[in-house]
Amino acid sequence: MTESLEMQKGTLVEWLHDFGYKAKIKDKNKNFILTAADGYNINITVYDYSVQYSCSFSINSNEATLKSCNEFNSKWRWVKAYIHTYNDGTNACFVECDNRVNYLAEDGKKEFESDFQTFIEILRKTNSLFSNK
16 A cells, blocks of 8 residues: 555545545555445545545345446446346445546545545435345
């Protein structure tokens, strides 16, 4: 883990706290931040000057289908949904979104907040795919 990524993780956790969210670094040796909003548990993976938001939902096999995920992916081109089946046969639907983060820009914090809020809004709008919301 580079010093730059450590600084970026710390900055994002601080910004999330400023926005009123709980947030913590999942593992000091990895680039994950855990947070939550509106009942959604959200994982933020930090890369050099970009992040990936990820949220998963437990589903029954008929609640999210390949067709519904493809329709979602067509509508939200810069967000992706996919189904994962675990070894025990349970299914989860993942929704992910990639965004760049400009830590040095004067409005970088505001842009990050806007991107994060947009991801939360997309999760709200896609409730029909998921069983637990």
